[in-house]
Amino acid sequence: MSAISPDEEQREHLAARLAAVRERIAIAAQRSGRSAADVALVAVTKTVPVATIRAAHALGLVTFGENRVQEARDKIAQLALPGVRWELIGHVQTNKAALAAQLFDRVQSLDSVRLARLLDARAASLGRRLSVLLEVNVAGEASKSGFAPDELLAAATEIAALPHLAPEGLMTVAPLVENLEQVRLVFRRLRELRDRLRASVPLGDREQPGERGAAGQTWGQLSMGMSDDFEVAIEEGATLIRLGRALFGTRPAR
Numbered sequence: 648m649s650a651i652s653p654d655e656e657q658r659e660h661l662a663a664r665l666a667a668v669r670e671r672i673a674i675a676a677q678r679s680g681r682s683a684a685d686v687a688l689v690a691v692t693k694t695v696p697v698a699t700i701r702a703a704h705a706l707g708l709v710t711f712g713e714n715r716v717q718e719a720r721d722k723i724a725q726l727a728l729p730g731v732r733w734e735l736i737g738h739v740q741t742n743k744a745a746l747a748a749q750l751f752d753r754v755q756s757l758d759s760v761r762l763a764r765l766l767d768a769r770a771a772s773l774g775r776r777l778s779v780l781l782e783v784n785v786a787g788e789a790s791k792s793g794f795a796p797d798e799l800l801a802a803a804t805e806i807a808a809l810p811h812l813a814p815e816g817l818m819t820v821a822p823l824v825e826n827l828e829q830v831r832l833v834f835r836r837l838r839e840l841r842d843r844l845r846a847s848v849p850l851g852d853r854e855q856p857g858e859r860g861a862a863g864q865t866w867g868q869l870s871m872g873m874s875d876d877f878e879v880a881i882e883e884g885a886t887l888i889r890l891g892r893a894l895f896g897t898r899p900a901r
């Protein structure tokens with residue numbers, strides 16, 4: 648009888664979690680009259696070792712989210728996986744902006760016009776256009792970064808004028824509360840803010856081709872929903888959900 652190797656056991660575990668997550672996405676999408684194909688899964692790999700990320704990739708995951716630029720740089724260099732997208736989901740210190748513009752396929756955590764200008768300048772010198780989402784601090788939590796809802800329109804207008812950024816939508820992190828209906832209101836508010844931007848901040852050709860989301864409209868992406876609340880986010884229109892623990896288990900404390 649051959650023993651199951653730890654690697655194999657880990658892969659089985661991950662495969663089971665991924666299957667369960669896919670099932671829950673499908674059910675939430677169906678419940679809200681949406682297609683599961685319109686909800687992209689970002690596997691959040693902060694603190695997750697490269698061997699596990701490799702296993703996740705082998706299971707078909709191709710979009711990974713990291714919240715620290717330096718940690719991501721080391722992993723991206725070690726992994727060198729083909730066809731993979733890396734998304735930055737954590738606050739970027741301005742001294743890391745240049746590196747972020749270089750490493751990531753999309754910055755979801757764009758939270759100031761100052762950072763936008765730095766990313767734009769770096770993207771220009773790299774000869775690329777960088778996809779971004781504007782992070783919104785919907786509930787006005789002091790501990791969170793992101794634009795306040797009442798400053799979003801002005802900021803989005805300035806950011807939309809930067810030639811080397813491609814704004815694609817909004818991102819938020821919901822408050823840590825037990826009551827999912829409270830969280831639902833936050834997600835709904837993000838969608839309403841997006842609808843307002845869509846009506847008043849035209850992007851022209853400023854998006855990347857193919858990034859308009861299912862409806863084919865500008866500001867198409869709504870990145871909202873994490874392990875504890877992604878089904879509610881899907882019901883409220885999420886096009887990107889960011890899952891860490893639901894896929895990889897509990898993280899060690901930093």
Ligand SMILES: *Cc1c(COP(=O)(O)O)cnc(C)c1O
Pocket residue numbers: 691693714736737820873874875889890891892893
């Ligand atoms: C860690 C993190 C996630 C994933 O959180 P889980 O609760 O593990 O799913 C999603 N988004 C952001 C911005 C994060 O920092």
